[in-house]
Amino acid sequence: MSKDASYYIKNGDTRRALAVRRVKTRTKVALSGTPAENGTEDLFWLIGWLTGFSSRYDDPVSDMSGKPRPFQGFGKAGYDHFRDYYGGGKKRAVLDIDSVQARVSNHEKLWEVLDSIMYRKKKLDADVQAHISVPKPEHHRYHVEMFSAEQEMYEKTVKAFSDWYELELMKKEAAEARGDVYRINTIEICSWMRKLQQAASCPWIFPDYDASKGVKTAKMQFLESKAVDLLRRNKKMLIFSGHKETIEYLTLALDNVVFGKRAEFIHGGVKKEDRWKLIERFQDPNDPLSILILSHRTGAESYTLTEAKAVFLFDLDFNGKRIEQCYSRAVRLGQRDVVDIWWLMNVGTIDVNMHGLCLSKISGVNLAIDREALDFEEIAEEFEGDALAVAKSMDMEQFAREMLKSGTTRSQIA
Structure with a gap:
């Protein structure tokens, strides 16, 4: 079967x-190349298919006597057991993410399973590096202080979410008093999460956004200044976002930000043949197309965009490995230069929660499959931002931990 x-x-x-x-x-x-993307549970059906859905592997969840019970099959029950046992237990809520914790458990036992069916080669293996030499990228985890207009818009969205949730809790309590069951709609909660992401990423789409206090957001101003610097040095760049509104707005805002340097976008609404034309243009060092803005989902596909010398993650996805796949469009065979990867996050918003979630998921998958969790001390050295206007001698790891706790907490909603 192909990749x-x-x-x-x-x-x-x-x-x-x-x-x-x-x-x-x-x-x-x-x-x-990516057997698991969003978590170790991605391996469940792949293992099942490779082993013929046999009972070769016992259900990892034991019964009350402590004895392993027969595998319950490769259905929902088996999937849930696999996720709970190998995937770090029950899923943590996004607004509870305030640290980096590898999303994996009982990984030594999982290694035994994978060793029996998987042959794994990594980029850092000596024999692989002998044929594939790609400079290691430099990560910049940049924390931005929002301007007043976007701060007000985000706080309004948090308040609206809180009001809705409080009403839902009242409905649930009333139902329980009657002896009925009332479940708060998970889809609605996900919808509110998306609104929080949009309020942090593209607040201008909200009707009550006060543009009179400034049309540009802090992220946008930072991105524009970086674009001007890069394009004046004839360096091309990639930008990724999960929101169509953001992608199209950034294209308009950055097109000709340096005279003669063009910006284009690729998202799900762009035809396949048009995507390849844009990629060919971007890969041509003499073509004026210098900024390519892609959606997370589309950008994670197997495109080669090695003309890019900088990648900007304007906002993040719930899927950590998908984010890795996005910036790997530039960091791949054929890249001769060190690529700068900028993770842009607004302090005090869901951006920070998403960052912690991405790091936790990436670390969990790396530990499960490649037996190497992320080195938080190394990651801490990559933290930068407006809040870091202090002496260089500060404790970077402490600063990183404080930044990871500076997102939107559950207590603000409930």
């Missing part, structure tokens, strides 16, 4: 996965 196809069966309920499982064959091989 892309093997990843697509991570969800066993999709038509693609069901079609693959109907194929009868004596030998099964799956090729993938």
